[in-house]
Amino acid sequence: MSSKESKESVVKRFMQEMAYYVLYAAKIVKDDDVEKGIDMILDSLNDSKKILVVGAGRSGLAAKAFAMRLMHLGFNVFVFGETITPALGDGDLIISISGSGITKVVVTASSAAKDVKARILAITSHADSPLAKLSDHIIIIPGRTKMAAEEDYTIRQILGEHEPLAPLGTLFEITLNIFLDSVIAELMQRLGKTEQDLKKRHATIE
Amino acid sequence: MSSKESKESVVKRFMQEMAYYVLYAAKIVKDDDVEKGIDMILDSLNDSKKILVVGAGRSGLAAKAFAMRLMHLGFNVFVFGETITPALGDGDLIISISGSGITKVVVTASSAAKDVKARILAITSHADSPLAKLSDHIIIIPGRTKMAAEEDYTIRQILGEHEPLAPLGTLFEITLNIFLDSVIAELMQRLGKTEQDLKKRHATIE
C-alpha cells in the first residue's frame, strides 16, 4: 500500500467497499424474483388488504424504513411489534426479513401468518432456510455467508480481506436498505406516483 | 438507451445509482471532521460516560442501527425515545442526526442536552442549520438538496434525472446508513475489536 493510500481513512475506504458490494449485489438479485415480489405488494394496494413487515434487530429497522415509504405510497401497512398492529387474515401479506432465515421471531410470526392464510414474501440470503421454506415467494439478497464462498476473484479481492470490517449482518443489512429503497423506486414508477404524492402522507409532526 | 439496457429493471438500475452516489459521498465526507467525531465517540468509552443517539423517522432508524453496533463495541449507549434512557449530564455525548438540521425533536433534544452540559455531535447535510449551530462538532453527509446544486456534471448526469426515484430524504438516509457502518469499522480497528468481541454482546434472544 503506498503512503498516499495509507492516508485514506478507514471510513472512506469502507464506504467505497460497501458501494462496490452493492454493485455486486445488484447483479446477483434476480429480476424475475423481484418482479414477482413487487406484484405481491401491488396486489395489496387495496383498502381492505393489509401488509405486515417483520424483522429483528437491524433487519427490523430496515423493515420499518421500508414500511414508512409503503405508507407514503398509500399502502395499508403495519410493523410487527408496534402498537398499531391489526389482525391479519386471508389475502393479507407479510413481508418477512431475515438474512439467515432462522431468526426466531421472524419464523414464528411468519408461521402464525400462514395459519391465518396470509401470504408470505421472504427476503433472505438463504433459499434453504426455515423462513424460505414456509414462504410463498422469496427474494435472495446476498449477505456475508454468501460472499465467503464467492468465486468471483475480483469481488473476493475487494471485499474478502476487509470482511471483518463489515461484522455480523452488516453486508446483508446495507444491501437490504438499498434494495428496499429500490423496490420503492419501482413501485413509484409503476403507480405513477411523484414525490409530491408521498409528501402528502409524510408525517408533519415529528 | 439500447434495447438490452431498457430491459434492466428499475430495481437494478436504482441499486447501481445508489452505489455510485455512495462513491460520490465518500469523496465529499471530510476526513478531518470524521476523525474529530470518532475521537468524541472514543472519549465516551468509559463506564461513567453515556452516549445518546437521536433522530426522527428513517434517520432515527439509522441512529438505532448505529446504537446497536456501539453497544456491541462496549459503549454505554442509549436511544432517545426508548424505554431505557437515563439522565445525561456533563461529559456525556449526544449524537444528533437530521439531514435538514431542522427536525424539531432532534433540535429540541439537542438543546436540552446542551442545557445539562452534554456535548453534541451533529450529522447533517446543512452546516448552517439550527442543529449545526448549537452543536459542538458537525459531520456533513450529502443528501438530496446538496445534490440539486451539484456542479459535478457526471454526478448530475448519473443522479439528476432519476432523482425523483430517491424521494424525500432517501439519498441522505442511504449515505447515512453506510457512513455510520463505516464509523463502526474504524472504531473496531482503532479499538482492536474483532467480530468475536461483538458477538459476545449481541442479543442472544430475539
Place this chain on the structure above:
Amino acid sequence: MSSKESKESVVKRFMQEMAYYVLYAAKIVKDDDVEKGIDMILDSLNDSKKILVVGAGRSGLAAKAFAMRLMHLGFNVFVFGETITPALGDGDLIISISGSGITKVVVTASSAAKDVKARILAITSHADSPLAKLSDHIIIIPGRTKMAAEEDYTIRQILGEHEPLAPLGTLFEITLNIFLDSVIAELMQRLGKTEQDLKKRHATIE
C-alpha cells in the same frame, strides 16, 4: 399498627393504597370535561379522520395502550414516534398526555399539530400548564402534586405518608391507565361494540 397488619407486605399495602387513590380520582374527574373529550374522539370515527396520541416516558406507554384499544374499536389511530405516522391536518385530533403539562416533546408535537389545524385534547394534572394553554380541550387527572395540597384529611391520611412509595409520576400514571380504559368502556357502550367486535381487530400475530 397491630402486629397482624405489620406482617402485610409492602406490595399488598401499596396495591390497596393505589386502589383508594383511583376511587379518589374517580370523584375528582369532571364528567362534563370527560364527555366533551369523548365527543371529540367520537367525531374522529370517520375513515378520513385520524387520531394521533402523544406522550413521553410512562405516560407515552399509557398512550400506546389506549391507542391499541382505539384501533380495536375501529378508529384510524397512530402513535407519535412510531413508524407508521401519517401527516395530520385540518379536522384530525391529537390526544396529548403529560401530567406536568410541560414535557417538551408533547408540547412541541401539540404545537406542530396546532399549526396544521388539528384539534388538541390534553390530559394533564395542570390546567395552567403550557400544554393546557394551547389545547382545545383539557381533562384533568389528579397526580401527585395535586395530592400534596389535598385538603381531604382522609385522603391525606391514606396516601400522604406513603407518598414516597409512589415516586415521580406514578400516581398520575396509574390513574391515567385506568381512566383511559374507562374511556374505552364508555366508547364501547356508546358505539354498541362488544368484545367480539374488538377481537376481530386484535393482532393475531404477536
Place this chain on the structure above:
Amino acid sequence: MSSKESKESVVKRFMQEMAYYVLYAAKIVKDDDVEKGIDMILDSLNDSKKILVVGAGRSGLAAKAFAMRLMHLGFNVFVFGETITPALGDGDLIISISGSGITKVVVTASSAAKDVKARILAITSHADSPLAKLSDHIIIIPGRTKMAAEEDYTIRQILGEHEPLAPLGTLFEITLNIFLDSVIAELMQRLGKTEQDLKKRHATIE
C-alpha cells in the same frame, strides 16, 4: 339503581369498579410468591448481571413501564425488542409477562433464555400455562378468566355484569400495572432508596 346514580358516567363507574378489582387482586396475590420474585430481582442488583423484561401488546407496555423504574433504581435492565438488548447468560434474569401464559413471543423468548441458562420469573394468570411450566418461579396476578369462575358473590356482583366493559386482557393489564408499581415500592423500601435517588437516573431529555 336510583335516578341519581344512573346519571353517573360510565367512566366514573368503571374507574370505581377497577379500583375494587385491584382491592380484590391485592388479596389474591400471594405474599410468599411475591417475596421470592423480589429476591430474584434483588439478586440481579449487581453490575455484571442483567434483567430482560418481555411482554407482548399491552402487557409489553406494562413491562416497559416497570423496566423504566428498575433502571431508575439502578438495575441493569433491558426490554425485549428494543434497540439496546445485549446477550443474556448464566445468572441473568428474564421477567416474562403474559396473562394467558401462551403468548408466542413471550414463550419463545423465555425458552431461548432458558437455553442460555438465564433464570425465568413469570407473571401470569395461569399456573398451568406453557410459560409457567418453563419458568423458575411464577407470580399469579388475577385476570378475567380467573374472575369468571370467581366464587366470591360480592366480587361477581361488582364485576360480573360489567365485565364486557373490561374487554380482552384489560383486568389483567390494570392489575399488572399497579402490581408492578407495588414491586417498585417494595424494592425502594428494601434498598433504602428515596425519590431523589430515582430522579438522578430519570431521563433529563424527553
